[in-house]
Each structure stands twice: as C-alpha cells, then as structure tokens.
Amino acid sequence: MERVMKQAAKVKDPSPHWVFTFGAGRAEGDAAQRDLLGGKGAYLAEMSRLGLPVPPGLTISSEVCAAYYRSGKKLPEALMPMVSEALNVVGKVAGARFGDVDNPLLVSVRSGSRASMPGMMDTVLNLGLNDETVEGLARRSSDRRFAYDTYRRFIQMYGDVVLGIDHYLFEEALENYKSLKGFELDSELGPEHWAELVARFKSIVEQELGQPFPQDLQRQLWGAIAAVFGSWHNARAIAYRRLHDIPDDWGTAVTVQAMVFGNMGGRSATGVVFTRNPSTGANELYGEFLVNAQGEDVVSGLRTPQPLTEAARKVTGDRRPSLEGLMPEAFADLKAACAKLEAHFRDIQDIEFTVEEGRLWMLQSRSGKRSMQAALKIAIDMAGEGLITEQEAVLGIDAAQLDQLLHPTLDPDSPKLVIGKGLPASPGAASGKLVFDADEAVHLKAQGHTLILARVETSPEDVQGMHAAAGIITTRGGMTSHAAVVARGMGRPCVVGAASVQIDLERETLSSGNETLAKGDVVTIDGSTGQIIKGRVPTREPALSSDFLTLMGWADRHRRMKVRANADTPADARQSLAFGADGIGLCRTEHMFFEEGRIVPMREMILADDTDGRRAALAKLLPMQRKDFVALFEIMAGSPVTIRLLDPPLHEFLPHGEAAIGEVAAAMGVSPQRLKRRVAGLSEFNPMLGHRGSRLLVSFPEIAEMQARAIFEAAIEAGRKLKTSVEPEIMVPLVTAKAELDLVKERIDGVARAVEKEQGVKLTYSVGTMVELPRACINAGEIGKSADFFSFGTNDLTQTTFGLSRDDAGRFLGEYTEKGIIQHDPFVTLDPAVGELMWIAVERGRRSHPDLKIGICGEHGGDPETIRFCEDIRLDYVSCSPYRVPVARLAAAQAALSPMVKPR
Structure with a gap:
C-alpha cells in the first residue's frame, strides 16, 4: 500500500477540477454531469440540491480513472490535496473529522459509472476505523457492540476488496466462533465477542499477507480509492460491459461519502425501495428492509429482508413488521422523498436508504431496472399522468429487450409437479437442465444446452453464467437481491428466496421435500409465480397487453x-x-x-x-x-x-448416401452410378x-x-x-x-x-x-x-x-x-x-x-x-x-x- 501512496505523489496530471463535493442542500455537480461524476455521484449531487437528506460526500471524477490507467495504475499527484480539502468540508458538514480519535468520520468508498452496473465493481464501507478510532466510535455512539461490529465488518470488506483476501475466510471464522460460543444469531454476540472477532479477523490478515492490518487511515483511504478504480477492469465488470455494450473507455467515478448507520439497534434499518413495482409496473412502493443492518446485508441475500409496506406484508403473509408499521415517521419521510425523486427524474427510481436511530438518510437513487412488462406499463402510465410525453415514452423503452414479451409462457392447463416456491423476482417462464456452477453454465450453453442455473445466492462473479442460463433459482435473497436485479435487467425468469429448497453445491443437487434433482435433470421455473416445477412444462404464446399495443401505436405514429x-x-x-x-x-x-x-x-x-x-x-x-x-x-x-x-x-440439395441417390436415380430413370458421377461433377x-x-x-x-x-x-x-x-x-x-x-x-x-x-x-x-x-x-x-x-x-x-x-x-x-x-x-x-x-x-x-x-x-x-x-x-x-x-x-x-x- 505504501507503493500506492508513493505513486500518488509522483504522477502528475494537469486536470484542474477532479473532486466535487455535495451535502447540506448544496452540490458542485448535478445530474447533467453523469459522464463525469458517474450515475451515483451525479444523482447524489442532484438529490442534495433538491434538499433531500443526503449524507455529505465527495466524488472523484471519471477523468481520474482514465489518468489512473494511462499512468499504469498510478494516482495523480494533484488528487491528494483535492481529496484532503474536500474531506475536511465533508467532516464539517457531518460534524466529525476523518482520523479524529474522539469523533471519527467514517466513510464509504463506492464506484459509479455513467451506466448502472449493479454489484460489478467494488465498495468499501466503514473506512476510517483502526484500534484507536473504534474506541472513539464506541464513545460517540454509547454502544461498544455497534462499534466493534462495525470494525469487524470493515476489516472483512477491506481485506476482501483491497487486500485480496477471500471473504469466506472471515465468514468461516465468524461461524466457527458462534459455534464455539453456542450462539446461532449475530445479534446474540455482545461487545466483548465482537472485540474478540476483530482480533481474529486481524490475525487472518496477518496470516494471509505476512503483515498486520493497516492502521494508518490515509493508507486505508488511498488503498480503497485505488481498489475501486482498479475494479473497473475486474473480470465481472468486463463481462458485464461486454453483455451490455458499455464501452471500456468510459471508466468509473469514485464517491467518498460520510457513513450513516443502519446497524445501531432497533430504531435503525437499511433498505431498498423502487418508486413503482419493477416487475408489474404498478404505481406502488416496492421494496424491502432489514432492522439493525447495513446495506450489504440487504443485497447479499444472506438475510431475508422484511416487507416495506403494510400492503406488501399482508400479501406475502409475513408476520414481521413492515417499515411502515415499525417506523411510521421514517416511512412517511421515505414516501415523500420517493415521490419527489420520481417527479424530478421522471422515471422509476431505485433508491437505497438508511434509517439511523429514527432519522432517514438517502444514500443513492438511480433509474430502476424493470421487467419489460413493467417498463411498458410505467411508460404508458407516466404519459397518462403528464410526467412524460408520448415521444419520451417511446424513447424510454429498450427496443432490444422488447422481445421478452413475445416468448411463450407456461400453459396453465398442463399438469405441474411443484416442488418448491420462492419469490417471483423476474417474470416469464423457462425449462432447462439444472446446472449449479456459473462457469459450467457458460460452457454448456456453448454446446447448445438450455439451462437453469441454481445457486444458494448469486454474486457479481456469476453474471456470465446468469446470462448463459434460461432462468435462475436462488434459495436466499429477496426481491432486490443481486439475482433479482440482474435477472430482471437481462430478461431472465428468476425465483429467489426459495427457502423450502435445499441446494447442495458440492453434490450438485436440488432437494425439496421428498424430491431430489441432480445436475442435468430438467426443471421448470415460473418467474411470475415463484414456482419451481419438476420436469418440462408445455408453453403457450403470450397475449400482448393493451400497454404493448398502445406503445406500438405511438411508435408507428413516429x-x-x-x-x-x-x-x-x-x-x-x-x-x-x-x-x-x-x-x-x-x-x-x-x-x-x-x-x-x-x-x-x-x-x-x-x-x-x-x-x-x-x-x-x-x-x-x-x-x-x-x-x-x-x-x-x-x-x-x-x-x-x-x-x-x-x-x-447447389450442394445443399444434392443427394448423399446410397438411399437418397437411389431414389433420385429411379425418378430420373438413370443408374445410380451415373448419378454419382454427376453429383461428383457438381461438387x-x-x-x-x-x-x-x-x-x-x-x-x-x-x-x-x-x-x-x-x-x-x-x-x-x-x-x-x-x-x-x-x-x-x-x-x-x-x-x-x-x-x-x-x-x-x-x-x-x-x-x-x-x-x-x-x-x-x-x-x-x-x-x-x-x-x-x-x-x-x-x-x-x-x-x-x-x-x-x-x-x-x-x-x-x-x-x-x-x-x-x-x-x-x-x-x-x-x-x-x-x-x-x-x-x-x-x-x-x-x-x-x-x-x-x-x-x-x-x-x-x-x-x-x-x-x-x-x-x-x-x-x-x-x-x-x-x-x-x-x-x-x-x-x-x-x-x-x-x-x-x-x-x-x-x-x-x-x-x-x-x-x-x-x-x-
């Protein structure tokens, strides 16, 4: 990491303005600067300008990404003082200071390309913690359990993203520790337990790298910034760009933002909300949240989130409280913010939020990925509501994805052996042979097989396998998990959170009740109902909706x-x-x-x-x-x-083989030998x-x-x-x-x-x-x-x-x-x-x-x-x-x- 710091001091670039701050109702950038600030930075700036509760932060422009790669992965010399000055501004707005032992400012370091690439690049949360500042965080929050839980999260994420240590080593250490202590849930661990886990996590780093976990906060910061820029060219990001025709030279911006904490107890939470239903297009809030959690807990699929609204809770039969019921004031603020953002951006928004001890914070907004069925309904409805024009409705639909609506669905009259059920994350239906490994899915697809990819949960590394599959099953995760979001964007049917199904990746089996299916067995999924069905189910042609016909009529007019x-x-x-x-x-x-x-x-x-x-x-x-x-x-x-x-x-029509030559010879009244000579002459x-x-x-x-x-x-x-x-x-x-x-x-x-x-x-x-x-x-x-x-x-x-x-x-x-x-x-x-x-x-x-x-x-x-x-x-x-x-x-x-x- 010292090498990164030395390189940053040597490389020069004359660009005059690389760092843009935002927060407290002000911002140096805006949504029009998406190419420069990336989608994340541009939208955060715009949200701040709108007066929404956005934690303060700074965005390093995508120009630096280009300079970083031009210089052989070296950070420009002029960047360091710019970031330092902007970080001081962020600290003043947040009421904390980066590196302050008594009142430490913690930050997230996130990527942000001009095109949405969910989960493809790297993120580091809770940066700014070491053995001294963790005590300051404990004093500031009056909760040592929270402080040390946050520290262990940081060590694990930084160790994975920046230091290159397999995150499963940390997961395994956590599970082994809970087993040793006789705990089942993370919530059962007290502050002394989290402190012990911090020590164990730091020892993993030292064992793997031969050096201790970095305590220097500047080293942490610049290591994370370099790693996020470096993730633009990781394998999953490259694969995603290939699949979605995103140019390599766009690069990514990096946003450094003050942390707010959804893991500070029962009055804190984190979640994701869409301003409309991304599966059906219905004009209703659609999302999930987790109490006492951070953002990665929601999208990772490791915990099953709770429904956001009372209406959703009643539909799903979930006995856990909704955000609307549990934190009504925060929910009301969120609902108002959703309405404001949708009206401003004139499109469905995908929003990440955190509630910190009852106070709502907006962490991100972007145009929401949606099924094609939903895209049509949203376009027609928004035009009817006067939010957009007819022409904008036509321009807003991805024409290449339109054929998602034109393919067969399951025949409702055919018998089905339903062996499991999950959440209907992405509509449509597909049958195929079970495969449990993303790389193998790519290989088998190239051989002409139709496949259903089954995973416990998907990660960004699985994106090529998801693209190769006709459909996706996961046993964990919710409607906003990685599998759900990516599958909807690809137009793949997807069932997530199928808790009644067990997937054994080692044996390559999928089990539910008395049924066990092995790799290569045929399974059918219905992404509109969440059903997992044994064997192949007949399909029927889809009915074209009135929204489809309306939009096509508008298109023909123009x-x-x-x-x-x-x-x-x-x-x-x-x-x-x-x-x-x-x-x-x-x-x-x-x-x-x-x-x-x-x-x-x-x-x-x-x-x-x-x-x-x-x-x-x-x-x-x-x-x-x-x-x-x-x-x-x-x-x-x-x-x-x-x-x-x-x-x-002509060779496509010529007869080959004795039987075919004999048939034609008889019809022509000539000998097969003569016909063979004629065939040879035409080759x-x-x-x-x-x-x-x-x-x-x-x-x-x-x-x-x-x-x-x-x-x-x-x-x-x-x-x-x-x-x-x-x-x-x-x-x-x-x-x-x-x-x-x-x-x-x-x-x-x-x-x-x-x-x-x-x-x-x-x-x-x-x-x-x-x-x-x-x-x-x-x-x-x-x-x-x-x-x-x-x-x-x-x-x-x-x-x-x-x-x-x-x-x-x-x-x-x-x-x-x-x-x-x-x-x-x-x-x-x-x-x-x-x-x-x-x-x-x-x-x-x-x-x-x-x-x-x-x-x-x-x-x-x-x-x-x-x-x-x-x-x-x-x-x-x-x-x-x-x-x-x-x-x-x-x-x-x-x-x-x-x-x-x-x-x-």
Whole structure:
C-alpha cells in the first residue's frame, strides 16, 4: 500500500477540477454531469440540491480513472490535496473529522459509472476505523457492540476488496466462533465477542499477507480509492460491459461519502425501495428492509429482508413488521422523498436508504431496472399522468429487450409437479437442465444446452453464467437481491428466496421435500409465480397487453421507415401480420423446396444433363411454387411481398448416401452410378462463393422463368380472390454487375408478357436485386439503372467484407471482442465498414435512379443499432424475422425521434 501512496505523489496530471463535493442542500455537480461524476455521484449531487437528506460526500471524477490507467495504475499527484480539502468540508458538514480519535468520520468508498452496473465493481464501507478510532466510535455512539461490529465488518470488506483476501475466510471464522460460543444469531454476540472477532479477523490478515492490518487511515483511504478504480477492469465488470455494450473507455467515478448507520439497534434499518413495482409496473412502493443492518446485508441475500409496506406484508403473509408499521415517521419521510425523486427524474427510481436511530438518510437513487412488462406499463402510465410525453415514452423503452414479451409462457392447463416456491423476482417462464456452477453454465450453453442455473445466492462473479442460463433459482435473497436485479435487467425468469429448497453445491443437487434433482435433470421455473416445477412444462404464446399495443401505436405514429418481415411460409406471414409487419421483405424460395415431396424433383432439376431435363423437373415444381405464392399473397392482402429467386449453393440439395441417390436415380430413370458421377461433377470447393444466385440463373435461365411464371400466375389468382391488384416484387440475388441483372430481368419480363397474353391481364410488378457483395455496392450506380429496388443482404455482405464464414466465426469472434479488436459481433450489429459500403451503394444507386426503393433484409434488420444507421442513410424499410418485428417498429420510431449518427 505504501507503493500506492508513493505513486500518488509522483504522477502528475494537469486536470484542474477532479473532486466535487455535495451535502447540506448544496452540490458542485448535478445530474447533467453523469459522464463525469458517474450515475451515483451525479444523482447524489442532484438529490442534495433538491434538499433531500443526503449524507455529505465527495466524488472523484471519471477523468481520474482514465489518468489512473494511462499512468499504469498510478494516482495523480494533484488528487491528494483535492481529496484532503474536500474531506475536511465533508467532516464539517457531518460534524466529525476523518482520523479524529474522539469523533471519527467514517466513510464509504463506492464506484459509479455513467451506466448502472449493479454489484460489478467494488465498495468499501466503514473506512476510517483502526484500534484507536473504534474506541472513539464506541464513545460517540454509547454502544461498544455497534462499534466493534462495525470494525469487524470493515476489516472483512477491506481485506476482501483491497487486500485480496477471500471473504469466506472471515465468514468461516465468524461461524466457527458462534459455534464455539453456542450462539446461532449475530445479534446474540455482545461487545466483548465482537472485540474478540476483530482480533481474529486481524490475525487472518496477518496470516494471509505476512503483515498486520493497516492502521494508518490515509493508507486505508488511498488503498480503497485505488481498489475501486482498479475494479473497473475486474473480470465481472468486463463481462458485464461486454453483455451490455458499455464501452471500456468510459471508466468509473469514485464517491467518498460520510457513513450513516443502519446497524445501531432497533430504531435503525437499511433498505431498498423502487418508486413503482419493477416487475408489474404498478404505481406502488416496492421494496424491502432489514432492522439493525447495513446495506450489504440487504443485497447479499444472506438475510431475508422484511416487507416495506403494510400492503406488501399482508400479501406475502409475513408476520414481521413492515417499515411502515415499525417506523411510521421514517416511512412517511421515505414516501415523500420517493415521490419527489420520481417527479424530478421522471422515471422509476431505485433508491437505497438508511434509517439511523429514527432519522432517514438517502444514500443513492438511480433509474430502476424493470421487467419489460413493467417498463411498458410505467411508460404508458407516466404519459397518462403528464410526467412524460408520448415521444419520451417511446424513447424510454429498450427496443432490444422488447422481445421478452413475445416468448411463450407456461400453459396453465398442463399438469405441474411443484416442488418448491420462492419469490417471483423476474417474470416469464423457462425449462432447462439444472446446472449449479456459473462457469459450467457458460460452457454448456456453448454446446447448445438450455439451462437453469441454481445457486444458494448469486454474486457479481456469476453474471456470465446468469446470462448463459434460461432462468435462475436462488434459495436466499429477496426481491432486490443481486439475482433479482440482474435477472430482471437481462430478461431472465428468476425465483429467489426459495427457502423450502435445499441446494447442495458440492453434490450438485436440488432437494425439496421428498424430491431430489441432480445436475442435468430438467426443471421448470415460473418467474411470475415463484414456482419451481419438476420436469418440462408445455408453453403457450403470450397475449400482448393493451400497454404493448398502445406503445406500438405511438411508435408507428413516429417512425418513418416501414418494417417488413422475412417470411417463407404462411405461418410466418400470419405471425408477421400479428406483430404489425408492413409486408414481406424477403421470401426465400429455396426454403420451400426442402419440404416433403419437393426435394426429389428439385434434385432432378439440378442433376439433369440438359435443358429439357431441367424443364421437365421444373414443370413438377411449378404448381407447388404457385400454390405457395398464392397463400402468401392472400395472407398479406395487398401489402408488399418481395420474393427472392433461387439462391442457395447447389450442394445443399444434392443427394448423399446410397438411399437418397437411389431414389433420385429411379425418378430420373438413370443408374445410380451415373448419378454419382454427376453429383461428383457438381461438387465445389467453396459452395457459398460458387454457382449460386444470379450465376445459377444466368447459366440456367429456365429456373428464373419457372419461378417468375409461378409468381405471376399466383399474383393473378390471389388478386381475383382479393378483388385487388397484387404487385409482386421479384428479387435477383447475388448480383455483381448490371449485365447479370439485365440477363435475368429479360427472362422475367418475357414470362410476364407471355402470362399477360395467356390470361388477358395486365401485370404490375417490380424487379430488383439483393445487394450482398462489395462489388455490387461499388457498382450500385450502374446496377441502379436497371433495378427497381435494392435490398441489402447484410449476412453475406458481412461475410464477404470480412472474408470469413459466419458458421465458423463463432470460434474466435468472442476473443476479438474481448481483446477490443472489434466492438460487436458483426453478424449481430452492423459493422462500420459494412455500413460504409451500404452508404456508398445508397448514394450511387439513387444518383442514377432517384426513386430507387432501398431496404435491408439481413438479420441485422432486427437490431436496434443497425436500424438507427438505416434511418440515418434514409433506407425505406427494414425487414427482419417475424418475432423481431415489434423490436424493429419501436427502434425505427426511436431512430426517427432521436437520430444519433450522421450520414457520411
């Protein structure tokens, strides 16, 4: 630790203002300085400005975090006097002094990034205690038990966070001591017992480190500040940032705040409250508290908290008193503060508070994490209450998380063997194989398993395993425990505090009553009821709430881009309409050929030796294709339908194995040996870049002719049934040059004229291309002269821009994101280089064809960040999978309301 102090004296940085004080109704910062002060510091400053009871403190800005890492984890020289001066101010407001033996100021040292990262970074509480100041605290509080309990808490936390000693060593020492003395509860220990435990805890430090626990308070302070800055790059914080797309260069601020004590006896308490129910969105206080406790006791899950309100106590049947009943004056002050904060920040607030001998203190406020169901209700209700506008309601919903509402829930009519019940911490339902280790959950998820992670309690180290799991169970903790908060943020069903269930981590079993489940056994959880169910339970499609429909209506009112769906079947088309799609942006015709009864004639066509053979096989496929297209046109009822002509590599259709070759040979009337030679002749070294798309249609134009005829005849038939004009959009895939498109388009136009003549009907249709190769983007000006529309196929465009295969990239892309080579998986969120190619294609295409309609139909079409880029380069529509349509509708509205990226 001396090294940290020496380094702090050497490193220089010219930044003029790094430390911001707050307290007593004043603050140097405010909520607008979130980037500089972090969420915690900014909100504490704002709460102090609002006149709320906030313990005084100081915030060291995130600029220092950047300087700390730039200098090789060294603290700037100029920081020390700034902190010392600010700490004197804090002491004056608090009526104590840091290091004063008779009246010591104790402080907490906490992290605070601009983005909420609950539990991911480190905290130190009760700093400022040593063998001398603990006696001063005892005299000041007239309670030696409290003073020495607080000292042992500090040694344990400081030993863990700053000195790197496993906190379980301290827990084990405490449990062994209680067992030796014959105590069961911490509350049974007197001041002499806590003093003895302090001595034991200090001996653990000396045994582990070979040096005594630090008594120098300045050493303690700077060690804690350095440790909190250092926790920005601990494993769990890095993993959380990867999962939530938080940039590494944001850094964290550090807040040093005067301690207030919820562990000073029966008139003291600590707790967490949400201004609205974060699970349902109901306009009611939602929270928990513990009497005679500090903050970590509530969120750690080691003790079961009490309900905050009388209404909650009656619902849960808890016999313990609520805060409302036990401390009515403090509760009334808390209720008023909650109302003031929600009205000021115009959002649900997640608040930490402490009651010290009957007096309320507000320790933190931040926007509350909530389930998507709750987010919708809160947005609609707040707009109705006039707290926010309709536009703000649309902007306030995380579009990427919207699909939490679109997945199945448990079928209420199916039999269930409920083996346990806990608190319903995060809504939704999931079935999966039991796993008891977070790292193993990550490993098994990568192998394709669906998992339920079961833990006694979760900690921030478990975050990657929680993300890998489909659902989470804990036997300890409450509705504001780590597991509950993180699961809600991730959209994972979660059941916590399942006290009737026993989890044996060593044997890897979950037991309840007469039932015992082992690792790998299937279990189902219902995060809406708290039930834990043996085996798999069937699910049913969710019903979309009125809040969902209202918000989607608002989003549609504000978005500019249309949202279409990638749909190949009638079921896909119906689902797309149910989710509000404006049409079909991609129908992949090759998917239709894999159905039973179609694969053999498809193989006949591919393996035919001449045009006549291919036409004979295509004649068998024509009525099948026509029937498919009629169904799609009728379902979409005049909405646009874009049909892509045959695109896949031929090897996907070729027969393999004696039985498949024999079947096709018999259908073709040739010998299996001859067919084997033909299959071998069609094999390619790299089929994805081989004879496919427009190349196949140039070589075998009869394929395009058959598909065009099926489309046109289906359009006429569906139009007659619908009594309206059906105007199909025909998309030619994998074009690299205008000449390719011209050759295929000429065949399509020829078929159109023939069908018009045969049926006496005038057809209206358009022919465009899928832009999915870099050369097509560069040549877009020429191609645009012949195309009626462009549709970006960003899956292949990403593959060919990066020069990698999407199917193989998963082996190393994770390492690339971890090492900062790329920010995101380019197959999930559009890569900037691919976006640059799209922008070139849009600019050149519209220069030669001003009315050119342009969309995107790759899987990126459902990604909110990509949709924002599509808005900025003025695409006409995005197209995505059916279940992503609501996400795209909301993201398109948000992009239109607050564009962030400027077109190049």
